[in-house]
Amino acid sequence: MEVLFYWADQAGVAVFAVAGTLLAFRKHMDGFGVIVLASATAIGGGTIRDLILGLPVFWTEDQTYIYTILGSALVTIIWLRYKAYIPMTTLQVADAIGLAFFATMGAEKALSAGFSPFIAVIMGTISACFGGMIRDVLARDVPMVLKSELYATTCIVGAIVYTLLVPFYPIVALVAGMLSTLIIRLGAIRYQWSLPVFRDNPEHY
Amino acid sequence: MEVLFYWADQAGVAVFAVAGTLLAFRKHMDGFGVIVLASATAIGGGTIRDLILGLPVFWTEDQTYIYTILGSALVTIIWLRYKAYIPMTTLQVADAIGLAFFATMGAEKALSAGFSPFIAVIMGTISACFGGMIRDVLARDVPMVLKSELYATTCIVGAIVYTLLVPFYPIVALVAGMLSTLIIRLGAIRYQWSLPVFRDNPEHY
Amino acid sequence: MEVLFYWADQAGVAVFAVAGTLLAFRKHMDGFGVIVLASATAIGGGTIRDLILGLPVFWTEDQTYIYTILGSALVTIIWLRYKAYIPMTTLQVADAIGLAFFATMGAEKALSAGFSPFIAVIMGTISACFGGMIRDVLARDVPMVLKSELYATTCIVGAIVYTLLVPFYPIVALVAGMLSTLIIRLGAIRYQWSLPVFRDNPEHY
Numbered sequence: 235m236e237v238l239f240y241w242a243d244q245a246g247v248a249v250f251a252v253a254g255t256l257l258a259f260r261k262h263m264d265g266f267g268v269i270v271l272a273s274a275t276a277i278g279g280g281t282i283r284d285l286i287l288g289l290p291v292f293w294t295e296d297q298t299y300i301y302t303i304l305g306s307a308l309v310t311i312i313w314l315r316y317k318a319y320i321p322m323t324t325l326q327v328a329d330a331i332g333l334a335f336f337a338t339m340g341a342e343k344a345l346s347a348g349f350s351p352f353i354a355v356i357m358g359t360i361s362a363c364f365g366g367m368i369r370d371v372l373a374r375d376v377p378m379v380l381k382s383e384l385y386a387t388t389c390i391v392g393a394i395v396y397t398l399l400v401p402f403y404p405i406v407a408l409v410a411g412m413l414s415t416l417i418i419r420l421g422a423i424r425y426q427w428s429l430p431v432f433r434d435n436p437e438h439y
Numbered sequence: 440m441e442v443l444f445y446w447a448d449q450a451g452v453a454v455f456a457v458a459g460t461l462l463a464f465r466k467h468m469d470g471f472g473v474i475v476l477a478s479a480t481a482i483g484g485g486t487i488r489d490l491i492l493g494l495p496v497f498w499t500e501d502q503t504y505i506y507t508i509l510g511s512a513l514v515t516i517i518w519l520r521y522k523a524y525i526p527m528t529t530l531q532v533a534d535a536i537g538l539a540f541f542a543t544m545g546a547e548k549a550l551s552a553g554f555s556p557f558i559a560v561i562m563g564t565i566s567a568c569f570g571g572m573i574r575d576v577l578a579r580d581v582p583m584v585l586k587s588e589l590y591a592t593t594c595i596v597g598a599i600v601y602t603l604l605v606p607f608y609p610i611v612a613l614v615a616g617m618l619s620t621l622i623i624r625l626g627a628i629r630y631q632w633s634l635p636v637f638r639d640n641p642e643h644y
Numbered sequence: 645m646e647v648l649f650y651w652a653d654q655a656g657v658a659v660f661a662v663a664g665t666l667l668a669f670r671k672h673m674d675g676f677g678v679i680v681l682a683s684a685t686a687i688g689g690g691t692i693r694d695l696i697l698g699l700p701v702f703w704t705e706d707q708t709y710i711y712t713i714l715g716s717a718l719v720t721i722i723w724l725r726y727k728a729y730i731p732m733t734t735l736q737v738a739d740a741i742g743l744a745f746f747a748t749m750g751a752e753k754a755l756s757a758g759f760s761p762f763i764a765v766i767m768g769t770i771s772a773c774f775g776g777m778i779r780d781v782l783a784r785d786v787p788m789v790l791k792s793e794l795y796a797t798t799c800i801v802g803a804i805v806y807t808l809l810v811p812f813y814p815i816v817a818l819v820a821g822m823l824s825t826l827i828i829r830l831g832a833i834r835y836q837w838s839l840p841v842f843r844d845n846p847e848h849y
Contacts, residue, residue, distance in 0.1 A: 258790075261790075263790055264794070265797065266789075266794075266795070266796035266797045266800070267789070267790040267796075269796065270773075270789055270790060270796060271790070281696065285490055285695055285696070286486065286490070286496045286499060287496075287499065288495060288496070290698060291696045291697075291698070294696060294697065294759065294763055297760070297762055297763070300762070300766070349499065350502070352502055352505070353499055353502070356505070363475075367577070371576060371577065371781055372777070372781065372787055372790060373790070374786060376579060377577055379471075379472070379475060380466075380468055380472040380475060380476070380577060380578070384469070384471075385471070386471035386472075386474065386475060387470065387471045390471070490695055491691065491695070491701045491704060492701075492704065493700055493701070554704065555707070557707055557710070558704055558707070561710070568680075572782070576781060576782065581784060582782055584676075584677070584680055585668075585671075585673050585677040585680060585681070585782060585783070589674075589676075590676070591676035591677075591679065591680060592675065592676045595676070
């Protein structure tokens with residue numbers, strides 16, 4: 235399990251680094267604007283999680299995470315030089331895969347540090363959503379977590395599914411947690427699912 | 440005293456959660472945009488305070504704070520569905536009450552952890568102002584702390600009043616600290632009090 | 645060395661506090677908007693560095709840093725009242741000097757806490773760049789770190805030069821690290837040096 239969790243975590247970092255690089259491309263940033271956005275997306279959420287839990291920040295103890303970010307950003311940059319156009323959905327799909335990895339892995343990290351299932355769900359959500367939130371604030375976009383359909387909701391659902399199943403079937407929990415996040419988020423992007431709470435009130439904006 | 444401080448802290452969380460929900464309403468956010476803004480406002484400042492002081496983050500140890508946020512947000516949402524219009528000042532007044540609670544409670548937390556009165560005043564200000572600052576950055580508003588009349592000033596005054604009085608009269612310190620923040624802030628909203636430092640220079644914006 | 649490092653650190657805080665105050669002036673902020681922007685610029689990066697490294701946050705243990713910020717902001721305000729116009733480059737130059745101090749001092753702090761040279765370079769960059777990034781996000785400017793020529797790059801270069809030389813010649817390392825950051829950054833401002841990675845793609849903005 236340990237090894238599987240480790241690579242799921244690295245995969246999440248890689249996918250979020252790609253998402254950050256794609257946004258930097260859309261915003262015409264220079265070389266290190268790319269690194270800042272890729273890193274903020276990939277390790278921002280996990281850094282905040284570790285700080286709040288009082289754990290050592292994960293990438294200060296294992297530099298492989300940084301190499302993963304740099305490698306992913308480089309591959310994405312090379313790919314973008316040969317491909318003139320990227321549709322908006324590429325960024326959203328990369329982001330959705332990253333959410334799926336981090337919602338489950340963030341919950342796992344809190345559980346294995348001895349925190350309650352309730353805190354684990356919150357930490358899964360923070361790990362998954364806060365990196366993209368920092369990225370969007372830096373790039374001066376409206377944060378996806380605030381404007382997009384079911385964004386944070388999908389992380390909460392994935393983290394809950396994982397937290398409920400992991401005491402019994404760890405591997406099933408990982409797969410089911412990730413799939414539930416991924417399917418709901420992709421469905422929300424494709425079919426505009428949403429969870430309205432307020433009546434329309436455009437006149438009070 | 441302990442019990443009184445605890446409930447003052449919970450009351451501050453509740454009022455700030457209401458303020459975050461009101462802003463989410465004005466910005467037409469979906470269900471979990473509401474939770475993100477309500478939580479950022481209610482526990483963002485205290486989280487940064489605890490991280491800087493090196494203390495365990497308060498809401499990871501006592502989940503009641505999270506329930507308070509969810510409950511306050513829910514009540515506010517229900518209320519908003521029956522009331523078509525909220526004036527801007529409702530948000531500002533809720534925010535002012537939250538400032539009053541957190542300016543004193545943030546200073547108290549630093550003092551009881553053994554930090555100096557000077558650091559206590561800074562921590563009262565951070566607890567009170569940073570939650571709303573994160574909220575406004577996420578919602579892409581100009582942060583109230585930067586544009587509004589006497590915003591941070593009121594927290595500094597409340598934290599100073601509290602810190603000076605608490606060694607002698609704890610309850611008087613709490614009431615006087617909160618009232619000084621609240622009265623100055625409400626006066627600033629109502630009568631446009633301000634503390635100018637620069638000559639008008641509109642041409643250099 | 646200890647004493648030299650301490651004063652280099654204080655000088656970096658002073659210069660960044662001036663940069664924050666200048667931006668607050670351009671944005672017509674009130675008195676405590678000035679303090680918030682000056683403080684965020686001056687100690688924001690170092691605070692994030694200390695949190696991530698798990699060290700006590702530097703200014704909670706030595707209040708001289710806070711006095712330096714308040715003094716620098718006050719001197720800048722007085723100066724601005726007698727001088728109607730400040731060119732944009734004044735802000736950029738103050739910022740560049742701050743970058744030079746913090747890129748080297750941030751790397752030093754990580755090295756002396758026993759972290760690897762690779763982490764030291766990242767921490768030099770975070771110390772130098774993140775304060776200004778927070779300042780720009782709060783003031784709703786596009787962060788210089790993302791839009792400006794060679795901004796983060798200069799910090800990375802300065803931190804690498806320092807980290808490579810410090811085991812052999814500490815004072816040379818300090819001077820060479822600072823000068824390499826300063827010269828590259830000022831050159832980038834003056835001659836528009838940049839490091840393009842993407843083809844021009846204005847049509848996909």
